[in-house]
Every structure is written in C-alpha cells, then in structure tokens.
Amino acid sequence: MHTTYRESIHELIDGTIGAIRRTELERHLDECAECRSFLADMKAIRQATDSLEPLDPPDGVWLQVAGRLRQEGRVQALPTPTPSRAPRYAVLAIAASLVLAVGIAIGLLVTQFRTPSGPAQTTAAAPTAAAPNAPPETVDVESVEAEFRLAEQHYQNAIAKLEQAARLDQAASGGDNALDPQTAAMLQKSLQVIDQAIAESRAALRSEPLSASARDSLFDALKRKVALLQDTIALMNEMRKGNSAGSAQIVDGLNKS
Amino acid sequence: MALVERCRRGDLAAFEELYKAHAGKLFSVACRMLGNPADAEDLLQEIFLSAHRKLDGFRGEAALGTWLYRLATNHCLDYLRSRAARTSQLTDALDDERGHFEPARGGLAERSITRMDLERALAQLPDGCRAAFLLHDVQGLEHREVAEALGIAEGTSKSQVHKARLRLRFLLSGAEGGGAV
Numbered sequence: 136m137h138t139t140y141r142e143s144i145h146e147l148i149d150g151t152i153g154a155i156r157r158t159e160l161e162r163h164l165d166e167c168a169e170c171r172s173f174l175a176d177m178k179a180i181r182q183a184t185d186s187l188e189p190l191d192p193p194d195g196v197w198l199q200v201a202g203r204l205r206q207e208g209r210v211q212a213l214p215t216p217t218p219s220r221a222p223r224y225a226v227l228a229i230a231a232s233l234v235l236a237v238g239i240a241i242g243l244l245v246t247q248f249r250t251p252s253g254p255a256q257t258t259a260a261a262p263t264a265a266a267p268n269a270p271p272e273t274v275d276v277e278s279v280e281a282e283f284r285l286a287e288q289h290y291q292n293a294i295a296k297l298e299q300a301a302r303l304d305q306a307a308s309g310g311d312n313a314l315d316p317q318t319a320a321m322l323q324k325s326l327q328v329i330d331q332a333i334a335e336s337r338a339a340l341r342s343e344p345l346s347a348s349a350r351d352s353l354f355d356a357l358k359r360k361v362a363l364l365q366d367t368i369a370l371m372n373e374m375r376k377g378n379s380a381g382s383a384q385i386v387d388g389l390n391k392s
Numbered sequence: 393m394a395l396v397e398r399c400r401r402g403d404l405a406a407f408e409e410l411y412k413a414h415a416g417k418l419f420s421v422a423c424r425m426l427g428n429p430a431d432a433e434d435l436l437q438e439i440f441l442s443a444h445r446k447l448d449g450f451r452g453e454a455a456l457g458t459w460l461y462r463l464a465t466n467h468c469l470d471y472l473r474s475r476a477a478r479t480s481q482l483t484d485a486l487d488d489e490r491g492h493f494e495p496a497r498g499g500l501a502e503r504s505i506t507r508m509d510l511e512r513a514l515a516q517l518p519d520g521c522r523a524a525f526l527l528h529d530v531q532g533l534e535h536r537e538v539a540e541a542l543g544i545a546e547g548t549s550k551s552q553v554h555k556a557r558l559r560l561r562f563l564l565s566g567a568e569g570g571g572a573v
Contacts, residue, residue, distance in 0.1 A: 148557075183504075200411065200437050210402045
C-alpha cells in the first residue's frame with residue numbers, strides 16, 4: 136500500500152483534491168492495483184454511508200423538554216410577540232378584552248363589599264354586634280372571607296396579566312415606544328405609592344379582618360393599580376402609533392390622578 | 393427578531409422552532425454515537441435543556457448548528473466516558489495497531505455493504521473517530537466545522553475521519569463470513 140497516496144485518495148473521495156494532486160494520483164492509480172482497490176473500498180464505504188437515513192426523535196422528547204423548561208421557569212406561557220405591527224395589536228387587543236372581562240367580574244364582586252347595606256358587610260358586621268361565635272353567622276363570615284379573597288384574586292390576576300401585557304409590548308417594540316424618563320419615573324412613583332397603599336391595607340386587614348374600611352382601601356388601591364397599568368399600555372400604544380396628542384392626553388390624566 | 397434572541401427571552405415557540413430544525417440531526421448523531429435509541433432520547437433532552445441554559449453564552453462565532461453539534465457530541469462523549477473504560481482501549485487499538493486495518497479478505501467494492509453491517513461497524517469505532525466520521529461523512533459537515541464542533545484542530549478532524557474509514561474497511565471486510573463486525 137502506498138501510504139503517500141492515501142491522503143490523496145481521501146481527498147478525492149471528499150471532492151477536495153487539487154488539480155495537480157489529482158493528476159498525479161490518477162497516474163499512480165493506473166499503475167497500482169493495491170491503491171485502486173483501496174479507492175474502490177473507500178467509494179463503497181462512502182456509498183453505504185450515504186444510504187444512512189436521518190433518524191427522527193419521538194414526539195415525546197420535545198414535550199419532555201418543554202415540560203422541564205416550564206418547571207424550571209425558563210420559558211413564559213405566552214410566546215414573545217414578534218416586532219411586526221399586527222402581533223403587537225393582537226397583544227393589546229387581548230389585554231384590552233381581558234381587562235374588560237375581568238373588570239366586569241371584579242365590579243360585580245366589589246359592589247357586594249362596597250354597599251353599606253349589602254349582604255356581605257351586614258353579615259360580616261353581625262357577629263361582633265350580636266353573638267360573636269354563633270354557628271350560622273360564623274359560616275356567613277367565612278363565606279364573606281372566601282368571596283373577599285376571590286375578589287382580591289381577580290384583581291391580582293388582572294394586575295399580573297396587565298403587567299405581562301405591558302412587558303410583552305415593551306419587548307416587542309424593540310424600544311421604539313420607550314417611555315421618556317420623566318414619564319417613566321412618574322409611573323414608577325405612582326406604582327410605588329399604590330403598592331404601599333396595598334401593603335398598608337393588607338396590614339390593616341390582618342389586624343382587623345372584618346374592617347369594611349380596610350377592605351375598601353385595599354380594593355381602591357388594587358383598582359388604581361389596574362387603571363394605572365391600563366393607562367401605561369394605552370400610552371405605549373399611542374407612542375408606538377406616533378400619536379403625540381393622544382400620548383400627552385394620557386400623561387396629563389396620569390399626572391392629575 | 394432572531395430566533396436565538398427570542399429563545400433567550402423565554403419564548404417557548406421559538407425554542408420549539410429551534411428544536412424542530414436541529415433535533416433530527418442531533419438525534420441521528422446521538423443514536424449512532426451511543427448505539428441505543430433509548431439512551432439517545434434521554435441524552436437529546438439533556439442536550440436541548442443544556443442548549444437553552446447556555447444560549448446566553450452563544451456569541452454567534454460559530455453557526456448555531458455547529459454550536460449545537462458541539463454540545464451534542466460533548467454530551468455523547470461524556471456519557472460514553474462514564475459508561476465504560478473500554479473507550480480508551482479501543483482508541484489505543486486504533487492508534488497502535490495500524491496493520492490490523494488492512495482488509496482480511498476481498499475488497500468491499502465487489503459486494504454490497506448493508507446498512508446493518510455499517511451500523512454495527514460504526515458502533516465498534518473508537519468514540520472520537522466515530523464522532524468525527526458521523527459529523528463529516530454522515531452529517532456532511534466540513535472539517536473546519538467538525539473541528540469547531542469537537543474542539544479539535546482541523547488536521548486532527550481529517551486524521552480522525554481517515555482513521556475511521558480505515559477501521560471501517562477492516563471491520564466490513566471481516567463481516568463476510570462472521571468476521572470482525
């Protein structure tokens with residue numbers, strides 16, 4: 136075996152041999168049966184290799200990968216929208232319909248707690264006024280507590296989804312609807328004030344679980360946060376559309392609120 | 393927005409797109425490296441989870457496909473290293489017993505090589521050689537890309553592929569009549 140020609144034969148198989156070496160090799164192959172046999176074997180191996188088919192993994196592998204990524208919190212439930220205009224409108228439309236639907240549900244629930252003569256407040260106040268541990272009224276109080284937690288959860292869900300919608304829209308914009316520093320600072324400060332009010336209302340409710348005023352304060356704060364997030368999304372939408380008048384109107388409203 | 397950037401942002405749909413584009417190629421390599429589809433499935437999961445974790449470190453110096461091949465072959469080689477010490481023995485045999493690569497009987501060109509014969513012979517290649525051969529001769533990467541994927545020099549890639557072909561020639565020549573394969 137002429138080992139000096141082996142390299143050339145491999146290059147010939149790969150199609151990378153230069154013209155000069157190819158001529159030299161062909162001349163050698165005319166004279167050397169051993170190298171011709173080696174070349175034939177290499178071609179046979181290459182031909183067999185070409186017949187190897189690609190292998191597809193079972194579908195379950197992707198499902199397991201996706202499941203693990205979700206478990207690890209490495210991916211978000213909603214896909215990040217692309218920066219094209221249509222998907223961003225879609226995100227805003229979803230956010231708007233979501234807020235409307237949740238808002239109606241919350242409105243109905245909050246009305247129960249807000250109405251001075253409403254069943255929730257009356258029932259909740261009854262134990263302290265009359266028989267504090269009477270079983271039927273205790274059940275009523277627990278029921279009121281459960282409804283209250285449900286109403287608060289609706290608010291929290293709305294806030295979480297609005298925050299996500301705002302983040303998605305901001306990410307999708309690639310910065311072209313970034314808020315100016317002054318407005319961003321104002322929004323940030325408003326959010327801090329509202330979060331502080333939420334924290335204080337919760338603290339008051341912990342010490343006085345049946346306090347109607349503490350509940351009202353909490354719902355007020357949660358409602359203000361929903362409204363602020365709605366305005367933030369609307370502002371980004373107007374800025375993206377290049378509507379400076381609309382943006383200024385929203386900012387003005389935010390400053391007054 | 394680039395696919396990688398969307399994956400970095402936690403977009404699952406983007407990562408599924410990346411998975412669909414590359415899973416088949418990586419699974420083919422993993423199957424043939426490990427010789428066992430069940431192990432390859434488990435490893436494929438780990439490869440993509442690892443890819444997702446490491447995407448922040450992907451700077452685009454290599455093509456995404458080459459980067460993924462590198463992750464995959466590293467996983468395969470780590471797995472094989474932990475599985476058996478015979479790997480190094482085979483590598484030694486490849487390096488030291490050059491004369492054994494000569495065909496034991498007639499040339500391969502005179503008979504057809506079945507896919508099963510080839511798969512069996514591939515399974516007997518030393519791990520490093522097999523990885524280089526699979527990437528170059530089966531997956532169609534250039535030596536430069538194989539070198540990037542395996543973290544070796546381009547010349548080493550060439551020599552590993554050439555050694556793999558010689559070893560296959562030896563193994564397949566012995567296959568007829570129940571020889572080496």
